[in-house]
Amino acid sequence: MSFERTFKPEETSYVAQDTMVQILPRFRCDRVPFLADEFGPFMPNVPVLVPCWLALALNENGKCTVELGDWFAAESVLATQKNEKTDTKGFQPLPQYFIEQARCISKYVTEDMSMHVHLEHILSLRQSKIRRAFRLLRHDTMRETIEEGYRLPSETACSEFNSIRRFTCAAMDNFNELLASKVS
Amino acid sequence: MADDDGYGFHLGHDDDDAVEPSAYAPEGEDDADGLDERTMNLDEGFEPTTSAVMMLKRAWVLERLCPEMRAYAASTFEDVRTRTDARVEQLERRARERAESGGGGAEEESEKLMDHLMWIEVNRVRYIMREYLRTRLHKIETHALHVLTDADTFAKLSEAEQKFAEGYIEALQGHFEDVLKDLPEGYRDMMVEYSGEADEEATAQKMIPKPNLDAFVIFRMREDVPNFVQPNGETIELERGQVMLAQYSRFRDLLAFDPPKAELV
Structure with a gap:
């Protein structure tokens, strides 16, 4: 096993499950002290914020309905998809774990996969944008890029970092080595 | 919705009676701030x-x-x-x-x-x-020799980890001695590269794998850092939320703050 300075998709999805989501509980309970924080109080149909893992576990027991943020609503997903397509440079703002969240919601909560298709499409649009941006890097300015660092859009999602991490970091390391050996 | 840019993290539909456990619920007048952090x-x-x-x-x-x-x-x-x-x-x-x-x-x-x-x-x-x-x-394990020889790194370990590193090197040494004893004289040291004649310089230059501090990593700034002085003496303006693909050594100092001014993503 080699030691990789990156995360596997399963690990990212684990990390993503600490994100707070809103639920509508179907039970009554006072604030509960969990290890990470206190959550609650839970009242029937009063929205409350809990971490994603808790929401999924409650949902599994039929104790709540999960509501992701507005970004997950059908119309905003479609709007994001459209903007992502027309805006060829910038990224549309989405939560950093949007794809992980969407995946676990469609896996455990709803049977409705229609939004999922659009989100995957958004993901691939964004992927190609990142790659295109890296293709614009020029060898004659490589030294400056290495010295100054390369700025990525701050909307880049966690899974996108992981998907580009290996090749970008390795490529930059290699360029750096090559440039260093050229001088000496 | 047409005027919605596809972006909305408002969590509650009814602002007034939603229960707010703590700060990570951007709503009402906190909206600007919370939304900012989410963006x-x-x-x-x-x-x-x-x-x-x-x-x-x-x-x-x-x-x-x-x-x-x-x-x-x-x-x-x-x-x-x-x-x-x-x-x-x-x-x-x-x-x-x-x-x-x-x-x-x-x-x-x-x-x-x-x-x-x-x-x-x-x-x-x-x-x-x-x-x-x-x-x-x-x-x-990857940098065991470096961990043991570099006092700064060794101090970063917990007691149990220090014991582990020592034990690991002992085992590694035992293993190398077993293998290397059949090689000609001069090739037998675990840490010294063979250079032909036994000169002092070669002995000083040991083969110890070190972590590459110039490796590229992805930083995200957690705070505005105006005029951050980089290791090469140049200053740079860093904004909160900015994401940089850069060498680890470049912004490493920002990680050391408490709370950290940057994080790796």
């Missing part, structure tokens, strides 16, 4: 950041992405461990009591559900604890 994907906008468990999680993420050893998060780890142990004890006691008392009841049903949820959390937390330690052990 920049800073995790204050998404999850509790101050609890020991979350701090340990962040330490694990940092450890995983960072080329060199980070200092052992002793107090955070111990805090999480005592809490988790206490919770496990509590849950086991409650389960025993329930088994003894027998009968059901609505009260007990909800207690059972909560216990079930708490067990889930205990398992999640245990996973972070394990992963944190294993990531560190793996790093120690």
Whole structure:
């Protein structure tokens, strides 16, 4: 096993499950002290914020309905998809774990996969944008890029970092080595 | 919606009676601030950041992405461990009591559900604890000789890790001695590269794999840092939420602040 300075998709999805989501509980309970924080109080149909893992576990027991943020609503997903397509440079703002969240919601909560298709499409649009941006890097300015660092859009999602991490970091390391050996 | 740019993290539909557990619920007048953090994907906008468990999680993420050893998060780890142990004890006691008392009841049903949820959390937390330690052990193994010879790095380990590193090197040395004893004279040292004649310089230049501090990593700034002085003497303006693909050594100092001014993503 080699030691990789990156995360596997399963690990990212684990990390993503600490994100707070809103639920509508179907039970009554006072604030509960969990290890990470206190959550609650839970009242029937009063929205409350809990971490994603808790929401999924409650949902599994039929104790709540999960509501992701507005970004997950059908119309905003479609709007994001459209903007992502027309805006060829910038990224549309989405939560950093949007794809992980969407995946676990469609896996455990709803049977409705229609939004999922659009989100995957958004993901691939964004992927190609990142790659295109890296293709614009020029060898004659490589030294400056290495010295100054390369700025990525701050909307880049966690899974996108992981998907580009290996090749970008390795490529930059290699360029750096090559440039260093050229001088000496 | 046409005027919606596809972006909306407003969590509550009804602003007035939504229950607000704490700061990570951007709503009403806090909207600007909370939304800001979410736009920049800073995790204050998404999850509790101050609890020991979350701090340990962040330490694990940092450890995983960072080329060199980070200092052992002793107090955070111990805090999480005592809490988790206490919770496990509590849950086991409650389960025993329930088994003894027998009968059901609505009260007990909800207690059972909560216990079930708490067990889930205990398992999640245990996973972070394990992963944190294993990531560190793996790093120690990768650069064992460096860890032992470099006093600064050695000081970053916990006691148990120091013992592990020593034991690991001992085993490695034993293994190399077994293999290398059949090689010609001059090739037998674990750390010295053969250079033909025995000169002092070669002995001084040992083959010790070191972490590459110039490796590229992805930084995200957690705060505005105007006029950050880089190792090469140049200053740079850094904004909150800015993401940089850069050499680890370049912004490494920003990670050392408490709270850190940058994180690895």
